[in-house]
Amino acid sequence: MEDCFRIIFTELQEDSASLYSCILVNRFWCRIAVPILWKNIFIYGKYSRKKLYNVIIHLLPQSSKQLLFDNNIDLPSLSTISNKPLFNYISYLSRIYPGFIDNMIQTLIKREVGFNKFQEDYKRYLLEQEIYKLFIKNCNNIKEFSWRTEKPLFQYPGASIFFSHLCSLGINLHFVTSSSLFGMAQICQNIEELNIHDCYELSEVIERKSSTLKKFTIRPIITLLSPKFLPSLINLQYLELNNDDGYEINGNNILIEKSQGNLLEINIYRSLEYIDPIFNKKLINAIIKYCPKVEKLMIDVDPKNLDGIKEIFLNCRQLRKVYFSTNNQNLVCDELLEIIVKFSSRSLYEFAFDDNWNFSVSGLQSFFENWKGRIPLIFHHYFCEQDFWTEQHDMIVKKYREEGVVANYGSLY
Missing domain, CATH: 3.30.750 (Transcription Regulator spoIIAA)
Known part of the structure; x- marks a missing residue:
């Protein structure tokens, strides 16, 4: 009986209004429908963000609430709701969208006239820290995550489980430090898709996880990335190299050659002020020789290489x-x-x-x-x-x- 209801409710997973109605029928329906509703809570456009934020704040452990209270962080849900939540709602999440926590911080701690910038920044720092700790400790079903904070997430309680379950990881190196990168590399076991923004010297970190990677994206400037890890990307199926500065991208041919014919999608783009015909010909020849299974192809083409x-x-x-x-x-x-x-x-x-x-x-x-x-x-x-x-x-x-x-x-x- 329960399995039948779960199949039916799963069919309604994109219909938040119907799922919410199911939750109100009785406890049995509620227990089945809540995990399905919260699995993709961020796709629903009509939910009240403020209510959602308050629910999440209410899930904070007492130690976090006390820390926020002691630092004069006045959040309504800390004082107006005393009952224990019926569910650990965030444990059902399958994904945390980029910017969600940033938006949550901005909404809950607003700038006011005459504010003390140091105090406000410190409040935001503490709230962000406690929210990330909450998610990392409780969200064991997350498969996709975008790391856009300076916080040492790999050191937080539950990080070994949280990161070991990830299949897709986005990294913005404007925020993430080198120590955090190496710490993360120790515990990420199943990464298949890696999306790197503002990359510099990441070769050693990537090389450690290269054998599991199936999707690899780098943007916007990749000329400083050492190519020594490229030969080890043996299971790669999707390749995107986006170089907005227009320089030629070293290592394309190596990546394609070492893919062992597994690449299904190739997306190689750079600023089109000039295309080197010789480089372009080498790239085309590598695709011809090593990519018989490719289904989607996006590349720059020099008109001299149309035979290719x-x-x-x-x-x-x-x-x-x-x-x-x-x-x-x-x-x-x-x-x-x-x-x-x-x-x-x-x-x-x-x-x-x-x-x-x-x-x-x-x-x-x-x-x-x-x-x-x-x-x-x-x-x-x-x-x-x-x-x-x-x-x-x-x-x-x-x-x-x-x-x-x-x-x-x-x-x-």
Whole structure:
């Protein structure tokens, strides 16, 4: 009986109003529905954040409440509610969204006219510390976490269990210290997805966990990252290297080569002031040789290397989505359209390009005409101020959309 109710309530997990109604039926329904409701509490747009924050504050242990009270941190829930909560609600959470705790601190401790900045900052420091301790000690079902605090989270009670269960970890090195990184590396056992923002010298930390990583993302500046850990990323399936400063990214080819053909998605992007044709050719050759299973590909392309793009389509027969960016601003590249329609596999159904690609109206029409009989194409272009994409281009796309050749069409910006 209980299993049946759990299956039914799980079907309602995105319908907070219905789940809340189930909770009010009786104790039996309540006991089953509450964990499902709180598992994804952050996806519900209509909940009262202030009420949610007060519930969480009320879950603080007495020692934390006393610490806050002793430091003149006046939170309503500390004094107005005395009954013990019916559930340890946060223990059901599956994810803590980035910025949630920051927003909670900002809401509960507001700046006031004539405030003492030192005192207010210290209050926020203490409240943040106690909230993180609460989450880390009680949330054993968290699979995704974004570390955006200077607090030494790996030292908090329950950290060994909390971090050992994580599958996805985001790290912002603007906040996280080197000692915290190495401490975290000691206890993270099952990390499959690592997202690093503002990375510098992280090679040793990454290398320790490289054998379990399946998804690896680095942004925005990665030129200072030593490539010595790259050969050990043997189970990688998703690779995103986003270098906003525009420098070439050392180690791409090593990553791709050592992936043992397991990469399903490749996203390599940098600022497009210049593309080195030789570097670009090496990258394309690595994809041709080592990525037969890739399904989604996003790379920069030098127009001189279109023969390599042809080879990618001939060797990567599982490609479903492609996005090509370029720094070309003058050359008409109808040849790219011809390559896609002639040599791509029947599994390809989405194509996107940035605003530097220049296609003729007749070339675009020929592309769609030859696409007939295949899966309707999801076709994107980037909005731009260039003269390359005209109303005539839009009319061609509209015509083939009405004929069912194009399934969806629009700008990516």
